[in-house]
Structure formats: C-alpha cells, structure tokens
Amino acid sequence: MSTVPFVRPTEQRPPAVVHASEPLVSVIIPALNEARNLPHVMAALPEVDEVILVDGGSTDDTAGVARRLMPGIRVVAQNRRGKGNALACGFAAATGDIIVMIDADGSTDPKEIPSFIAALRAGADFAKGSRFHGAGGSADITRLRRLGNRLLGLLVNVLFGTRYSDLCYGYNAFWAKHLDVFALDSTTPADRKLWGDGFEIETLLNLRAAKAGLRIVEVPSYEQCRIHGESNLNAFTDGLRVLRTIGREIRRRRHAAAPERAR
Numbered sequence: 001m002s003t004v005p006f007v008r009p010t011e012q013r014p015p016a017v018v019h020a021s022e023p024l025v026s027v028i029i030p031a032l033n034e035a036r037n038l039p040h041v042m043a044a045l046p047e048v049d050e051v052i053l054v055d056g057g058s059t060d061d062t063a064g065v066a067r068r069l070m071p072g073i074r075v076v077a078q079n080r081r082g083k084g085n086a087l088a089c090g091f092a093a094a095t096g097d098i099i100v101m102i103d104a105d106g107s108t109d110p111k112e113i114p115s116f117i118a119a120l121r122a123g124a125d126f127a128k129g130s131r132f133h134g135a136g137g138s139a140d141i142t143r144l145r146r147l148g149n150r151l152l153g154l155l156v157n158v159l160f161g162t163r164y165s166d167l168c169y170g171y172n173a174f175w176a177k178h179l180d181v182f183a184l185d186s187t188t189p190a191d192r193k194l195w196g197d198g199f200e201i202e203t204l205l206n207l208r209a210a211k212a213g214l215r216i217v218e219v220p221s222y223e224q225c226r227i228h229g230e231s232n233l234n235a236f237t238d239g240l241r242v243l244r245t246i247g248r249e250i251r252r253r254r255h256a257a258a259p260e261r262a263r
Contacts, residue, residue: 024049025117026096026176030078030086031104032056035065036228041102042069044110050096053104054078054086062104079189083170084201088184091176100173106227107140108171115219116173125178125214128164128206129171134220136166141223148239152203156246160210164218168242170202171221174209181212195248200241207249 025048029041035058045051052074053066063075076093078086087101098120102108108129119127131138132150141149145168153167182205185194196204209216 022117022121023097024095025098025100025113026050026052026094027100027102027110027113028052028054028087028090028094029102029104030054030056030083030090031058031062031066032086033058033060033062033229034104035060035062037104037106037226038062038065038069040106040227041104041110042066046110046113048096048100048113050074050094052076052090052093054090054093056081056086079186080193080197082193082197082201083199084184084204085186085193085197087201088186088196091179091182091184092186094176097176098173099176099179101170103170105229107224109222109224112171112219112221113173115221116171119217119219120173120175122217123215124217125175126209126216127173127219128166128209128216129169129221130164130166130218131169131221131223132165133218136220136222138223140225145239152239152242152246156203156207159246159250160207162206162210162216164206166218167206168199168202169221169223171223172202172205174214178209178212178214181214182208195245198241199238200245203242203245204249207246211249211253 027045027048031053051070054076055063056078066073066075074093076089078089091099098117100113100116102110116127130136149166149168153164156162156167157164184196
C-alpha cells in the first residue's frame with residue numbers, strides 16, 4: 001500500500017489573507033439554529049471573497065441574522081438533513097479557488113483561516129485542521145471522544161497509509177479543483193440521510209483525500225467550546241458512524257481497484 005503524500009507545516013502564523021494576487025477564497029458555514037453564535041463567528045472572519053451560509057431549516061432566524069450581519073453573504077438551503085449534506089450543498093455553490101469549511105457554533109476560530117490558506121498556497125492540496133499537532137488543542141473534547149478519535153485515527157493510519165493526528169475534526173480547506181474526488185451528493189432530495197450526510201463527513205473527506213493521493217498538510221488548530229446552545233454530536237452513535245465509514249471506504253476502494261486488476 002502506497003503512503004499518502006503528507007507533510008507537516010511550520011507552526012509560524014502567516015500574515016493576513018487576501019491580496020489582489022491571491023486565489024479567491026470561499027468560506028462555507030453550515031448552520032442550524034445558530035443565530036446567537038453568528039455575531040461572534042462573523043466578527044472574527046478575515047477578509048475573504050465569498051461567505052456561504054448553508055441553512056438546515058433553522059427556526060431561530062439564522063438566515064436573517066446572517067444577512068443583517070453581512071449583507072453580501074450568500075444563504076443556501078440544504079436539500080436533505082445533516083452537516084455532511086449542508087457542506088456538500090455549500091461546496092457545490094462555492095465559486096472560489098479555495099474552499100474553507102468552518103462551524104457556526106464558534107468552536108472553530110475563523111482567525112486561523114490564514115494558516116489554512118498559507119498551507120494550500122505552499123503546495124498542499126488539502127489542508128487538514130488538527131487539535132493534536134503542534135500548537136493545536138481543544139477546550140471542548142471529552143476524554144471519551146479523545147480516546148475514540150485516537151483509536152479510529154490509528155486504524156485509518158494503518159489501513160490507508162496516512163499519518164493523521166486528528167481524524168474527526170471539521171476544520172479543513174482545499175483547492176476547489178479537487179472537489180470531484182470527494183464524490184459528494186448535493187442534488188438528490190431525500191426524506192432520509194444518505195451516507196456522508198452526518199457528522200461522518202469529516203472522516204469521509206479525509207479518507208477520500210488520501211485515496212485520491214492528494215498532498216495533505218496538517219494545520220494546528222485550537223477548538224473552542226460552543227458559545228451558545230448544545231451540540232448535536234453524540235460520541236457513541238457518531239463514533240459508530242465513523243467506524244462504518246471506514247469500512248465502507250475500504251469496500252469502495254476495493255471495488256474501484258477490481259476493474260484495474262481485471263485488465
């Protein structure tokens with residue numbers, strides 16, 4: 001099994017993001033009833049070219065708050081349910097050269113976006129946030145989630161030849177030209193979730209980036225506690241979904257390899 005190209009960046013913080021010569025940057029923010037958190041998140045955003053908020057059917061005027069805070073924001077309604085589907089819809093709507101995904105609850109710090117952009121401009125295809133590398137950390141993760149993340153990460157590193165230090169973290173950025181390798185469904189309406197529509201999306205993106213041979217760089221990131229409200233994440237059930245995702249991606253890789261062996 002070949003090893004995925006993978007390097008770790010220096011931890012020096014780069015200067016602020018956007019100048020005229022730089023690639024266009026789209027920031028995707030999936031949100032469900034995050035009206036109270038958006039003022040904190042948007043106040044911390046650096047200058048970028050496009051911000052897309054994907055509304056999951058909020059009942060607390062999330063979309064209205066976003067438009068009042070940022071008149072130029074694009075608001076997209078997701079067509080199914082779950083964070084993964086919201087991201088897929090946001091990715092499909094993005095027009096930038098670089099796509100950055102952050103959370104609407106304040107847990108991912110928008111001020112770190114320049115570090116992700118710098119990693120991509122330095123040659124990475126996929127800049128992957130890590131709470132367990134360098135200056136990264138977390139004020140939110142529990143012991144159970146930390147242990148589960150570590151064990152699942154070790155499993156992925158053995159099976160996929162990666163060197164991920166943080167498998168289940170949702171702060172990532174990538175060049176939009178690589179979007180097709182993730183094979184996300186943003187068009188099929190459904191009453192039930194498709195696989196990849198939930199919190200397993202972070203694992204799915206990481207595994208498909210590895211399978212495609214993208215050059216992956218880990219970027220140290222510090223996870224804050226959610227500012228308002230409660231998370232929909234469940235350590236046990238979502239951990240099982242991550243485990244199932246690993247199994248499904250192994251089978252998907254084998255099915256893709258079968259025609260090659262038959263030639």
